[in-house]
Amino acid sequence: MVIFCGINSNCCPFLSWGNNQIKTTQVAPFMGFGFSNCRTSLLQSTTGFTVFTMKVRIIPSVKCHLYQNGQLNSNSEASNKKIIKKVRKKEQHLWKKRESTGSGKKALNLVRIVSELPNEKEAVYGALDKWTAWETEFPLIATAKALNMLRQRGQWRRVIQVAKWMLSKGQGATMGTYDTLLLAFDKDQRxxxxxxxxxxxxxxxxxxxxxxxxxxxxxxxxxxxxxxxxxxxxxxxxxxxxxxxxxxxxxxxxxxxxxxxxxxxxxxxxxxxxxxxxxxxxxxxxxxxxxxxxxxxxxx
CATH class of the missing domain: 1.25.40 (Serine Threonine Protein Phosphatase 5, Tetratricopeptide repeat)
Known part of the structure; x- marks a missing residue:
């Protein structure tokens, strides 16, 4: 590529034009090209303008800088681009996760409560309602663990009472609950x-x-x-x-x-x-x- 450029010696404080020839190493950095492989030829006219030609081999992604007021400024498009960091979106769940922390202690407490009660429906249901009085949601996980504990201990009547109470609250209507309740009916001769x-x-x-x-x-x-x-x-x-x-x-x-x-x-x-x-x-x-x-x- 050949570049033609005219320079006025009166308006350039960095260069003094005379009969002396200007070296390519002085012109190229001043013009801001800074190419390693280039050839430059200068022609000076009597009017004070110097015309030079420069053959440049284009190298991709080359940044060109110009000196202005003694400071180095960048005119490259790449330098003007700002680094944009993508912010990951937080996952939002539409369901509410049931809290299982402390469900084991709640289950043990429930087993202890029902084991000390008489075999009466009103007494058992009243104690179970009191057990859930301060709960913000039905403790389904704790109740299921309590049923499993009562099943392992062979307390089939308590299994029946707790399972019936849970179903009466509209909770735990699953095949697992039905299977446990049918087994309790079988063992209790019902x-x-x-x-x-x-x-x-x-x-x-x-x-x-x-x-x-x-x-x-x-x-x-x-x-x-x-x-x-x-x-x-x-x-x-x-x-x-x-x-x-x-x-x-x-x-x-x-x-x-x-x-x-x-x-x-x-x-x-x-x-x-x-x-x-x-x-x-x-x-x-x-x-x-x-x-x-x-x-x-x-x-x-």
Whole structure:
């Protein structure tokens, strides 16, 4: 690239024009080019103007500076750009996180309170209402932990009372709570209350009942020798497309055998029974085909 420039010697205090030639190292920095590889030629006229040409090899991203009033100023666009830091947006959640801090102590306190009460509904419910009187929201986590503690201790009546109180408050209506309550009804010999709860669950949550809950109800009816109820629950399982587990299949097959319906028993075993089973042979657990093992006449 060739640059033509005219300089007036009268208006430039830094240069004195005369018969002497000006070196390229004096002109180039003054003009602000500062290129390393360039060639400059000067021509001085009688009018006081000097015309020079400069061949410059352009290098990308080169900053040009000019001296003005003895100070160095930057005219580069890059130097004028300000560094902008992006500020990350804070995440805003639309739900309220339940506070679980101290829920273990609350659960222990609840277990201690209900364990010291008489077996009366009014006394238990009154104490539970007093326990939650100063809570800003229902202590669902602490109540669930208390139910688990009472279940581990085998205090089935207290499990029933606390679970019923929680459901009456419109809280904890989950499959886990229903499973714990049905187990407590089974252990406390309350099959009629379990049947009422099951009918409510079946009509309210028909499409979301888990396999575990079906198995729990069939197990309850099997413990109380209610064979017709076992068949009814199994029919609901088939209608809703819930595949029974191995234990449930054996209970249903046993119920059909006691009812004298051997054909239905075989159909249930053929459709749902697993074709493989594990046996202990010479101290080891071995997986074998069920039909071949039964055909050989071996026992479990």
């Amino acid at each position: 099959a009629d209350e379990a049947e009422s709860l099951w009918n409510m669950i079946l009509h309210t949550h028909s499409r979301s009942i888990s396999k575990r809950l079906f198995s729990r109800m069939i197990s309850l009816y099997d413990h109380h020798d209610m064979l017709d109820k076992i068949i009814d629950v199994f029919a609901d399982m088939e209608e809703l497309g819930v595949k029974p587990d191995e234990d449930t299949v054996q209970r249903v097959a046993r119920a059909f055998r006691k009812l004298g319906e051997e054909e239905k028993r075989k159909l249930v075993l053929e459709k749902y029974q697993c074709r493989w089973k594990y046996i202990h042979f010479k101290g080891e657990r071995v997986k074998v085909r069920r039909d071949l093992w039964d055909y050989d006449g071996s026992t479990n």
